[in-house]
Amino acid sequence: MNEIWVFAEQRDGKLESVALELLSKGRDLAAKSGYALAAVLLSENGEALAPELFAHGASKVYALDDPRFAYFQNDWWTDAFVSLVRDKAPEIVLVGATTNGRSLAPTAAAILHCGLTADCTQLDFDTEKKLLLQTRPAFGGNIMATITCADTRPQMATVRPNVFKKERLDGAPAGELVRVPAGLDGAACRMKRVAFVPDAGEDVNLAGAQAVVSGGRGVGSAENFALVRDLAAQLGAAVGASRAATDAGWVSPLRQIGQTGRTVCPKLYVAVGISGAIQHLAGMQSSETIVAINKDPDAPIFDVADFGLVGDLNEIVPELSRQLAARRA
């Protein structure tokens, strides 16, 4: 079946933003390939969530309703998903690289014996060879590799949140809601969730931030991180950090941006005292405008920065905060 599927992950009955981002990208791919764009939704009540998926470009929603889809459980979800893939044989399957997506996708790919490309930053379609072009950074972003899967189907890819922009269509687009039985009769239950404890701590607020100010090793201490927070406050920005700063315990690990932390792509990213190790660049280099403040003129962060300020962050950053405050006064 010539379809592009987006796995529409929901948690607690709320769609993950990355699913909507993937639908927006999927519209591009659908236009290039001529394939239809469909969302696959495992939940307790697909009808409630389908309109949001139509509004982001799905022309069809496969809704699998079952109480066992109340929360993500790798066995049941993968079983149901794989059965549907086998039944409908889509060409392309896109999955958000959330913690749950990163469980479901490799499990499904292992069963289906198909290719799976992790954390793509670009997706395109080769109209001649009819192949999904899956581009991802290799070695932390210093080399880009375009991956294809010529011989196996579906062509599966995961994409991290905030890599593509979601785009809501005008009006209230309609689509086809296809109800699919969950087909879990007698499926083994080898794991059960017995409790969920939400993070009580600070709201890091990085996911949808329009601006991010991050501090790194050069900031020097937990106390001095106040400079970064002040500048962030002046810019209406969220606070991020490099691994050096989170490892040192100056800020919560939840704020770590990079290969092993979060990915952000805000309109404005300000790197304060961050040298720009590959590890960090992987999490922020698709930001629209990048500012780097660092005392080392050869720091790799300057290679990706639109605006580079060489100097002492202890002088420049307070000056920036002061002038921004004065400007608003």
Added chain:
Amino acid sequence: MKIVVCIKQVPDSDKVTIDRTTNRLNRAGVPAVVNPFDENALELALKLKDANPGTTVTVVSMGPPQAAEAIKEAVAHGADGGVLVSGREFGGADTWATGYTLSLAIRKIAETDGPADLLLFGKQATDGDTAQVGPGIATHLGVPCLTCVQSCEVLDDKTFKVVRIVEDGREEWEVQRPCALTVAREAGDLRIANLRCKMKAKSYQPPTWGVAELSPNPDFIGLKGSPTRVAKVFAPPVKTNRERIEGTPAEQAAKLIERLAERHLV
């Protein structure tokens, strides 16, 4: 209890630098280290060994002959032994083929040592970052898998109690044995190697298993067994309009604010 931990040797990502003329990585001379998340997985295994006497911890690594060093290092930290999976035929494997190959090694370990109760992996490797091989191996072996795990305790002889980290909190799970877990940094740093284990590791040489020992389906290994292909490799686009903002700190700040205002960012 029997625990198998899969580990991978990776270039030390903190020490990798870029050659500015070729835009390639300077890999020569970069030390190889055990993938940091695999160290967390090993630490979780050793904690379980401490808490459950009679537990054995076996490490498995797939890679070139020098990856034996990673296994010796694991033994120095307290693993009981290991196996290196190595051979020209396995070269070019993507995550599917790697998962298949390692699943054969784990089956073979079970033939002599008995089946594993627990398979542990780092949640991802810092070189490829795919996070796919652990769940892949679990699937090839038909055992349940939980990702991004912080802790694991023995609940009873059939069940583990596992805490899993998700975007907005912690989930507690009960999982049937045997099972597979991919382990996050929150599981804890790998303990310091003690002298007795260090001495043992010095003379320890893990067996190397290749196609002769594992008898894989030749269509499922190496490049041939890999559904994904690298079609093209290219340098990422470099920003061409980079601007250095000079002057005193006050001048730098003023000019930057001006530039950001032009872009409607302040």
